[in-house]
Structures are given as structure tokens and as C-alpha cells.
Amino acid sequence: MYLGKADVNTYDKGAGREFLVSNGRGSYGFSTVIGANTRREHGLLVVRPESERQHSVLVSKIEETIFDRNKKYQLSTNRYKDLVYPDGYRYLQEYQGNPFPSILFVIHSILLKKSIFMPHGKECTVIKYELLAAPDKVRLDLRPLFAHRLSDTVCPESGKSEFSVSSDDAHSISVKGRGHASCCSATAGTWSLKPLWFENLIYEQDDRPESAGVDHLWSPGFISNEISEGDVVYVVLSEKPQSFTLKELAAMEKETAERFENILEQANIPALNSAEQDMIVSSYHLVDDRPESIAPIYTGYPSVDTKARDTFISLPGLLLATGREEVAAKTLKYWLEIAEKNGWVMPEKFADDGSCEFGCIDNGLWFVYAADKYLSHHKEASAQDRAAFARAIKEIVEKYISGAAELDAVCDANMLLRMTSAHPSRYWMNAVAGDEVVVPRKGYLVEVNALWYNALKCAEKYALECGCADSAKKFGEAAEKCAKSFNDTFWSFDMKGLYDSVDPETFKNDGTIRPNQILAASLPFSPLSPDAAQNVVRLCWNELYTTYGLRTLDPRHDKFKGRSEGRLDQRLKARYRGMAWTWLLGQFITAYLKNNPSRKDLGWVFIRPFNSHLRHGCLGGVAELFDGMMPYRPHGDVLSAVSLGELLRVLHENLEAGE
Incomplete structure (x- = not known):
């Protein structure tokens, strides 16, 4: 990733490009390439203490x-209510992202x-300043x-006694205040403790018009x-005092650079271009790889x-495509144990008090999908892991067959999963704007039952692998019945596609064109015939495809809202009434290539627009999600x-495979 002067020669250009560094343990540094923080989440040292469930x-x-020579040059850039000051971005000539951000x-x-x-x-951020050239001392x-x-x-106003500072030694200080402590140390220099408040900093990229992004920051000196x-x-920023020598810091720097190279070498994708390399490296910020058992x-x-x-x-994509099979196994085991403790019902997440929150009906079905992907990809998986995941798949499927009251889910005699409530938390399009459910759904949901058929076939597959002929027969017969009911229930001859939901109690079919149906064509096991799958792909392509994802609603629908703008309720509606989601594009590309295996050239056409996107927003x-209409x-x-x-998965499974 390289940006030149033309990419950052205005405030808007520079502030629209963000870098991210992380330590593999949940702490990170996140800001713009010009150093102006434009989100309240931006910061050079952002941590989550062990006792907290949120970052600080x-x-x-x-x-x-x-x-220099009696002249002062301020390299920083800040956005205040009425001005940008200082404008240090004027001195920025280039940015390089590999092996880590440098300006x-x-x-x-x-x-x-x-x-x-x-x-x-390590729980610290290191900033290195190197004077490459200068006629004299500066x-x-x-x-x-x-x-x-x-x-x-945000801190709504500056205070007078919220912070205190102490000097640990000639080059280090410790700051306490607002229930936190942090340290700043340097390898050389003299501290001048001259406290100063920086008031009314604006975070203009905050997507919260109901809560102003105006902050006040404190500095103890320089x-x-x-x-x-x-x-x-x-300069070392840390939560607790850290003491490193120049030699140790240089070694850490070298190790970090080598880690970048190792990441690329380990990946199962050739990564022949910079865009693929940047995506592979970015995937590591999303994975917490500490050895103790936490959600990775x-x-x-x-x-x-x-x-x-x-x-x-x-x-x-994040783990299998990048060669991190051990972390994938650890991740699956972590969630497997949680599901087992809850009677094989997979929760959505954890509440602040640590209790399980049950959300979407399909969480367990996505676990089956991921476990099957792992076992299919990693043939060298240990016999113990294969047996554990095969058992989990069997138990989860059995639980759905018997009914999961925690999820308001029952399996009817026709072998379709039915949602007994109309609560939006049970499906992924779950927004509620005021008192209005943005996407009302009830009964049989198309993506849930596509995943359900896939899960039944996976259960049959691994029952056979484990030598359980009776179980395999049971799951196979259930899958066959499910496929017939799926086609009888969801297929619409009028639109040559699938209904989004069907309520068997009211006999109401929702013929709204939505992208959920793409899963019926993209998953490893599809209940559709090749002709039906082709029709689903064509419908989604014609009505929902955009450059960066599939729209959540047909643009000709009277409730279509393609842009995130206006009040909070309007922006919530747009998420599922027209905005485009990239993860759905991944499923679309897979579905297209499953039915058109000779057209990898078009698969690359769908992927290539992200080469440009990777150079804006969070670099790499x-x-x-994106607006569902121009300018996206x-x-x-x-x-x-x-x-x-999803993009990494498509590269690994569909585009780079065999090349």
C-alpha cells in the first residue's frame, strides 16, 4: 500500500484514509494517515482491560x-468546530502501509x-521517528x-482536576484520570510538564447525529x-510502565516486519498482487490469537x-484462506463448548454480565457450515477434532429437529424450520426503527431453510464418515424431504426466484426480491436444481447486484431506500431496504461460479472494484456495507x-484454486 502526495494533499483526502495496527491480543491503534482523528474510536493506544467488555x-x-532555524513547523492535523489547525498534512509526502504504517x-x-x-x-504502541535528512540539527x-x-x-467538556501526571524517570511519564492509567516513554529527550487542554475537537466521521462527536483531550506536556x-x-505508549532499550525496540520492529512477510507466506492464496496482500494482512487485525480460551x-x-x-x-476466509487452520479449530471448539453448555443451541453473543444472548435462528446452522468448511479444507485435521466436530454437527441438527424454544424455532413435519414468533432478533435483517420492524418476517425464512438443508446434508456426510449408517440414513431422508418442501414452498414461478418468507398460518408469501435467496444457490449443498439455481443467480444479478455488494431490496420496490442518510430511523431502514452488503456478494460470486465454472473471468470482474476501495477508508x-446506489x-x-x-474465501475457493 503506497500513497503519494496527490493522495493526501488535501485534508479531505488524508482524513478519508485510515490505518490500523494491532497486537493480536485485542489492543489496537487506529487513526488517519494525516494524524487527524475523525472518529471517537480513533486513538494510538486503544485497549480493552480484562475486566471490561468494551475498549477504551x-x-x-x-x-x-x-x-529549525528559528522556524516552527507543526506536523499534526486537527479538526475543530470552525477550522482545521494545524495543517501538517501539507508536509506529508508519502504513506507506506507495509510492513506497517509509515509517513x-x-x-x-x-x-x-x-x-x-x-x-x-505486547500491550503497547510504538512510534518511531527517524530523521532521514537534515542540513543541521533540528x-x-x-x-x-x-x-x-x-x-x-466523548468528553463533553474540559476539566481542571480530572488528570494527574507523574514522572517515572527522565524519559517517561505516567498519567492517571477518569479511572484509567497510561504511560508515555521515549528513548531520549527531556520532558516539560506544561498541562494543556485541547478543546472542541470534531469527529466528523461519527455516524451518530443524535450524539455530537465533540471531544476534549488533555496533555500533560511535551x-x-x-x-x-x-x-x-x-516513543512507547502503554497502559502500564514499559522499559525497553533501543536495541530491544529495534528487535521488536524487525520482528513486526518479519511477521508481515510470514503472514503472506503462510496464506493459502498466492497473493500475487498488492490488493490480495493487503487483504491478507488486514485479516490478522480481526483475529485475537492469544493462547487462552477466548472468542478469536x-x-x-x-x-x-x-x-x-x-x-x-x-x-x-479469515482463517482457512490465510493458512490459520489451528486458530480455526480453536475457534470452532470455543463455540462448540458454549453450544453444548446450552443444550446445543448456539447463542448470538454475550451480554455485559457474561450471560448468553440468543438471537438469530441460523447461528447453529452457520456453525455447521463453518465446521464443514474446516473439515473439507483441512484433511490433516486430527481424528479427535474430526470426531468432535462431527458430533457437534449431529447434536446441533438433532436439536433443531426436536425444536429450539430458545430461538422460537420448530421443525415441522415437512422438515422445514419455522419461526414461531415475529421478533426481528431471530433473523439477520433485524433492525427496528422506532416502533417499526424494518423487515417484517414470520414462518419459513428462505435463508434459514437453505442453511438447514445444507446442515442436514452435512450431518448425513459426517455420519457416513463416522460409520453411523442409521444416522446417515435418517439425515439423508430428512434432507430429501426438506429439499422437496423447500422447492414446493419457496419457488415462485412468476418471478423465477424464491419467496423471501412464507407464513404457513396465513398462507402469505413474501415475493419481495431480497438477497437472502442467494444462499440456496451458493451453499455447498443446494436444495435447488441447476436450472432453478441459475434463475436465482440471474434474478439477484439483474435486480440486486451493485459494485460492492447485493442490495437488500429491489430498487423498484416502493420502500427502497438506497442511501444511509437523514435521521437515525431512516438510516436503520436503509440498511435492509436497499443498502448493499459485501458478504452477500461473496455468496453471489460463489453461486455464479458453481453454475458457470468456466467464467472465472467474470468472477474477477466482480472482485476487481475492491482494488480501488482498499485505498480509501481503512487502508487494506x-x-x-455500502449505499445501494451511486456513489456507493x-x-x-x-x-x-x-x-x-467472504472476499478472501472467494479468492481461495473459487478464483485462485488450481491456478
């Missing part, structure tokens, strides 16, 4: 100033390189700005260094949440697990 921004940023500032014949990385497994002042707040909040050409100064996959940034459904959809990342602006998480995971 400790150190927001560092203000850099160079003094080159040029002031006449002074060249200062700034690099940012997080050592793997003075570099570094002033850290502290936030000490939850990542989704550290000064007289440096000459070739000199290097490291995050939903994305800046949400940094953990949800079962997102985990299972993204696992084949793929956004969660991105929204939601700027780095989304399901979006990135």
Missing part, C-alpha cells in the same frame, strides 16, 4: 512539532519518517494527548529532542465485538470480518 481510548494522538514528512531539505507498530503480544517536540474514556463516548540526520527516537474473531473495526454468526461466516480493509459510499465497520472474510 487511552492515548488519542501525538502532536509533533519541528523547530514521510518533507520540509524543504528536512525528511522525517514516522512509523507506527504494535509488537505482537528540535523535535512530541506532545501526547490523553483521552481515558470508552471508545464510543518531550523535546535535539536530533541530527540519522538519529532515531522511539472480531466483527470488525471500530465495533470490535464478538458474534457467533459473523464468526462462522468469516471463518473460511473492506467496509461492512461505505458505511458501518470500515474493516468488516464478514466482508473481508
